[in-house]
Structures are given as structure tokens and as C-alpha cells.
Amino acid sequence: MTATQDAPTTTATSRRTTAGRDGRRTAPYFFLAPAIVLFVVFLALPIAYAVYLSFRTEQVSGLGLGSGARTQVWTGFTNYAQALTDPEFLASVGRVALYGVIVVPTMLGLALIFALMLDSRRSRARGFSRISIFLPYAVPAVISSLLWGFLYLPDVSPFYYVFDRLGWDVPSLFSSNLVIFAVANIAVWGGVGFNMVVIYTSLKAIPTELYEAARLDGCSETRIAWRIKIPIVTPSIIMTFVFSMIATLQVFAEPTTLKPLSNTISSTWTPLMKVYRDAFIRGDLYSAAATSVIIAVATFALSFGFLHLVQSRAFGQEK
Amino acid sequence: MSILAPAPPSAATASAPRTLPRRRGGEPASVLATLVLLLGAAYCLLPVLWVVVASTKSGGELFSTFTFAPSTHLLENVSDLNAYRDGLFWRWMANTALYAGVGALLSTVVSAMAGFGLAKYRFGGKKAIFNMLLAGVLVPGVVLAIPQYLLLAQIGMTNTYWAVLLPQIISPYGIYLARIYAAASVPDEIVEAGRTDGAGEGRIFRTLALPMMLPGLVTVFLFQFVAIWNNFMLPYIMLGDDKLYPLTVGLSGLLNQGASQPALYTLVITGALLSIIPLIALFLTLQRYWQVDLAAGAVKA
Numbered sequence: 001m002t003a004t005q006d007a008p009t010t011t012a013t014s015r016r017t018t019a020g021r022d023g024r025r026t027a028p029y030f031f032l033a034p035a036i037v038l039f040v041v042f043l044a045l046p047i048a049y050a051v052y053l054s055f056r057t058e059q060v061s062g063l064g065l066g067s068g069a070r071t072q073v074w075t076g077f078t079n080y081a082q083a084l085t086d087p088e089f090l091a092s093v094g095r096v097a098l099y100g101v102i103v104v105p106t107m108l109g110l111a112l113i114f115a116l117m118l119d120s121r122r123s124r125a126r127g128f129s130r131i132s133i134f135l136p137y138a139v140p141a142v143i144s145s146l147l148w149g150f151l152y153l154p155d156v157s158p159f160y161y162v163f164d165r166l167g168w169d170v171p172s173l174f175s176s177n178l179v180i181f182a183v184a185n186i187a188v189w190g191g192v193g194f195n196m197v198v199i200y201t202s203l204k205a206i207p208t209e210l211y212e213a214a215r216l217d218g219c220s221e222t223r224i225a226w227r228i229k230i231p232i233v234t235p236s237i238i239m240t241f242v243f244s245m246i247a248t249l250q251v252f253a254e255p256t257t258l259k260p261l262s263n264t265i266s267s268t269w270t271p272l273m274k275v276y277r278d279a280f281i282r283g284d285l286y287s288a289a290a291t292s293v294i295i296a297v298a299t300f301a302l303s304f305g306f307l308h309l310v311q312s313r314a315f316g317q318e319k
Numbered sequence: 320m321s322i323l324a325p326a327p328p329s330a331a332t333a334s335a336p337r338t339l340p341r342r343r344g345g346e347p348a349s350v351l352a353t354l355v356l357l358l359g360a361a362y363c364l365l366p367v368l369w370v371v372v373a374s375t376k377s378g379g380e381l382f383s384t385f386t387f388a389p390s391t392h393l394l395e396n397v398s399d400l401n402a403y404r405d406g407l408f409w410r411w412m413a414n415t416a417l418y419a420g421v422g423a424l425l426s427t428v429v430s431a432m433a434g435f436g437l438a439k440y441r442f443g444g445k446k447a448i449f450n451m452l453l454a455g456v457l458v459p460g461v462v463l464a465i466p467q468y469l470l471l472a473q474i475g476m477t478n479t480y481w482a483v484l485l486p487q488i489i490s491p492y493g494i495y496l497a498r499i500y501a502a503a504s505v506p507d508e509i510v511e512a513g514r515t516d517g518a519g520e521g522r523i524f525r526t527l528a529l530p531m532m533l534p535g536l537v538t539v540f541l542f543q544f545v546a547i548w549n550n551f552m553l554p555y556i557m558l559g560d561d562k563l564y565p566l567t568v569g570l571s572g573l574l575n576q577g578a579s580q581p582a583l584y585t586l587v588i589t590g591a592l593l594s595i596i597p598l599i600a601l602f603l604t605l606q607r608y609w610q611v612d613l614a615a616g617a618v619k620a
């Protein structure tokens with residue numbers, strides 16, 4: 001747009017053609033250089049370093065006093081074997097698995113329902129609802145945990161006020177059986193709006209002629225939703241599923257924030273909380289590195305495994 | 320590979336008011352559909368409404384009056400927060416704005432350059448580089464935090480602004496989006512015309528491609544801005560000095576202290592309210608850029 005004004009004079013053009021051809025060859029590397037450098041320094045190198053550390057350990061000779069008493073040595077898969085048999089780690093994995101089973105289907109189910117209702121021509125208050133449901137995406141997980149944390153406290157909570165008036169004795173949401181739902185609710189609250197927008201955007205992309213034809217054939221709105229809308233937005237739902245799954249495995253901020261309000265959340269409540277504790281409170285970097293690598297591998301395996309599964313099931317016939 | 324891709328920011332949001340008259344004419348309203356939406360809105364607004372009300376209460380009222388009964392202590396609470404350790408809260412706010420603003424801007428520039436390079440040139444190793452960057456999308460970001468900390472510790476950069484700023488500039492997802500945007504919005508003919516006019520490659524990018532990619536780059540910026548604003552684990556690990564904290568780490572620490580000094584709870588609540596106002600304002604003003612199309616990315620890739 002502004003370029004036409006800066007177009008150089010013709011004499012400059014002839015001089016520049018050879019230089020230009022040269023520039024065209026080196027230009028892409030120049031454009032990619034910052035990204036590649038940052039990628040290597042802040043992604044590739046840390047991964048390699050974590051893998052390296054996970055095979056190392058510190059050996060203490062004598063009483064472990066003085067410099068030189070502690071030396072780093074190779075230890076093979078010992079750290080991995082220890083991590084995979086550590087009851088605290090296994091408990092945290094089990095907890096996160098249950099947490100994921102609660103969060104992901106609830107969040108995506110609600111997101112799909114809201115998206116379909118937004119897309120329905122018969123609903124009202126759509127603009128208001130869309131903004132309201134998307135709003136939690138603007139609230140950092142720490143802040144939303146803090147807000148919900150107070151809403152869970154029986155002294156503050158409006159829910160407990162109502163239960164109290166009704167004479168119901170409802171156990172605290174921070175009790176050990178219910179705390180997982182307390183954390184899951186925060187994740188659902190924070191994620192439902194974003195996923196709704198993802199699904200809603202792909203619903204909007206469906207040509208309306210498709211519905212018109214179905215309506216002429218006497219299809220009800222519910223039938224249109226099941227037979228046309230949901231199948232078309234399935235690829236979006238699959239991607240939101242994968243991203244939600246990755247986020248679930250990494251849950252850290254919510255339980256860490258809720259911890260001071262509740263004594264049922266231990267410092268190894270989720271796998272990443274355990275990694276944090278091992279690395280920074282116990283100072284055992286090596287087993288923390290091994291646990292990180294296990295989480296990363298599990299994340300990759302789950303996302304690719306799932307994508308592979310749905311691709312061969314759902315899109316197999318297209319290829 | 321199919322990841323999030325923004326649709327052109329025009330269709331749905333912009334047309335919402337225009338469909339109003341049509342809506343009134345034809346379809347009968349569905350009570351059920353409307354009710355579902357309003358229930359969803361109420362669920363999502365409840366904690367936000369609570370923090371607005373709770374920030375007007377004094378410390379005693381917080382635990383004694385009904386949850387949604389407002390009081391009159393908002394200004395007191397704000398001035399208490401101002402006074403807390405010489406305005407440390409505002410320092411957190413400024414830090415967060417710095418991390419998210421500068422970080423997202425640099426991230427957008429890096430992504431735009433890389434996206435343009437990948438979309439408009441043929442060169443050796445292109446596929447390998449793109450696949451490598453794409454794999455980065457799936458790397459669980461928080462797993463990186465510990466080795467990042469250890470590496471930065473070796474060059475003495477932990478507990479500085481750089482420790483939080485630098486790791487968040489690289490955004491594989493941003494590069495992916497920028498590539499889609501460059502491919503879709505910058506025609507090859509324009510790039511060729513620029514070359515015929517004798518413009519260098521850098522100049523073609525700055526003066527021709529960048530303005531055309533701008534709407535998409537706003538989306539890239541917003542995604543990264545929100546990601547950095549919301550990030551907790553990286554600054555939590557990297558920083559020890561609470562003057563460098565962003566809001567998330569600062570408020571979490573304040574809540575932690577509140578367990579032993581409940582007087583701090585009103586500060587935490589007022590701080591939470593003040594810290595979500597900027598992002599909500601940003602959302603409402605830039606609403607039309609929040610169109611996320613997963614499927615489009617899947618088709619184009």
C-alpha cells in the first residue's frame with residue numbers, strides 16, 4: 001500500500017537485479033533466523049537437557065560434605081524406574097486421569113451445546129450470552145481459582161448459605177472426595193467459552209443452503225443439528241479434544257492456588273506439582289527431569305494416538 | 320497437521336446487529352435454547368459478579384454478610400491495596416503489562432517473519448523446519464519450565480525480567496497462524512511486482528506483506544498476549560524477587576499469606592478485581608478478532 005510511494009528509480013532497479021536474486025535465496029533464512037534461534041535455545045535445548053539430566057544422578061561419597069564429595073554420574077533408567085514405581089507419582093497420575101475424564105467431556109459437551117444454541121436461529125440473547133460465556137477466557141487460571149476458592153468456602157459461599165437455610169448438611173467442597181470436582185469446575189469454567197467459540201466459528205462456516213435443503217425436506221432443527229451440524233464440526237471438536245487433553249495433563253496453577261484454602265490438596269496432587277516439588281523443594285533435579293520426560297512422552301503418545309485413532313475411523317474413507 | 324486458525328475477522332460478530340430485524344420477523348423464539356444460553360451466561364458471570372460485590376466489603380463483612388450483599392468499602396480497599404508495601408500491586412500490574420505487551424509484540428514480529436518466509440519462498444530444508452516448528456505446538460509448555468530454569472540459571476539470568484520475557488517470544492502456534500495468513504493474504508504477484516520495482520526482500524516484507532497480514536497478526540498478538548498474561552508456572556519458577564512478579568504469581572503469594580492473616584483476603588479480592596479489568600476491556604474492544612477456526616487450518620495444512 002505505501003510501497004508505491006517508495007518505489008525506487010529505474011536506475012536503481014538495474015543495479016539491484018543481481019543483488020535481488022541473491023537476496024531471494026538468502027531471504028527466507030534471514031526471515032526464519034530469529035524463530036529458529038529462539039526455538040533451539042528455549043525449546044530444543046531445554047528438552048535435550050531434561051533428557052540428559054533424566055539419565056544422570058548425584059553420587060555422594062563419604063559423608064557428602066565438602067566440594068567434590070558429590071559427583072554427577074550416569075545412572076541409566078534408574079530415575080525412570082523410580083518415578084514409575086513411586087506411589088505418589090502413580091496416585092497423581094490416577095488423579096489427573098480422573099480429573100481429565102470429568103473435565104474434558106463436560107467442557108466440550110457444554111461448549112458444543114452452547115455453540116449449537118448460539119447458532120440456532122430460534123434462541124434469543126445470543127450476543128450477551130456469547131460474550132458472557134467467553135469472558136472467563138480473559139481470567140487467568142490463578143485468578144479464577146482464587147474466585148472459585150472463595151465461593152467454595154462455606155463462610156463466604158452463597159451456595160452454602162442457601163443449603164444452610166434449607167437445613168441441608170452439605171459436605172465442604174474441599175473435603176478429600178469432592179476437591180477433584182472443585183478443581184474440575186474451575187477448569188470447565190475457564191475453558192468452555194474458548195471451545196464454544198472454536199466450534200461456533202466452524203458452525204458459521206457451514207453454507208446455509210445445506211440447512212435450507214434439509215428444512216424443505218421437513219427436517220426438524222434437532223435433526224439438522226445431529227445429522228448436519230455435528231458431523232461437519234467434528235474435526236474442530238477433535239482438535240479441541242486434543243488441546244484440552246494436553247492442558248489437562250499439565251494442570252498446575254489451579255490446585256497450587258487452591259492449596260492454601262484447603263488441606264486436602266497435597267504438594268504432589270498432580271504430576272506437575274510433584275515435578276515442581278522434587279526439583280525446587282527437594283532439590284532432586286534428576287528425578288524431576290525423568291518425571292517431566294515421562295509426562296511429555298505420555299502427552300505426545302496420547303495426542304498422536306488419539307489423532308491416529310480418529311483419523312483412521314472418521315476420515316479413513318476420504319483418502 | 321491441523322491447529323487453530325483464525326477465520327477472517329468479519330462474518331459472524333459484525334453481522335450480529337444486522338440480523339436483528341430478520342430475527343424478529345421469522346422464526347419463533349425457543350424458550351429452551353434461550354434458557355440454556357442464559358444459564359451458561361449466569362454460570363460464567365457468577366464469579367465475576369461475586370468479585371465485584373466482594374471487593375466492596377470490609378474484612379469483617381466478607382465472612383459475616385450475605386455473599387451478594389454489596390457494601391461501601393470499595394475505595395478503602397483500593398487505597399489499602401495501594402498502600403500495601405508501597406504499591407507493590409501496581410508494580411505487578413506494570414510487570415504483567417510489560418511481560419504480556421512486549422512479549423506478545425516481539426512474538427508477533429518473529430512469527431510474522433517466519434510465517435512470511437515459510438509461505439512465500441522455496442528453499443532447502445523448508446519442510447524440515449516447518450515440521451520441527453509444528454512439533455513445538457504439541458510440546459507441553461510447562462514441561463520445559465524446569466530445564467529452561469536450569470539453563471538460564473547457568474548464565475545467571477534467572478530472577479530477571481529476561482527470564483520470563485525471552486522463553487515466551489517463541490510461539491510455534493503463532494508461526495503456524497502467520498504462515499496461513501501470509502499464504503492467504505499476500506498474493507505472489509504483489510511480491511513479484513515489488514521485486515520488479517527493485518525493492519529488497521526485507522522491504523517487500525515491511526511495506527507490502529506486513530500491512531496485508533495485519534488483521535491476522537492482531538489475532539496472533541492477542542493469543543500470545545493472553546497466554547503470557549495467564550501464565551503462572553514460568554514466572555513462578557523463574558522469579559524469587561517479588562518486585563519482578565506478574566499479577567498471577569503476586570496474587571497467589573498474597574493468598575498464601577492470607578491463610579495466616581485473613582486481613583489480606585480483602586486485598587487479594589480487590590487485587591483480583593483490578594487485575595481482570597484490563598483483559599476484559601481488551602476482550603470487549605477487540606471482540607471481532609476472536610474467531611477461531613480449527614477446521615480451516617485442517618483443510619489448508
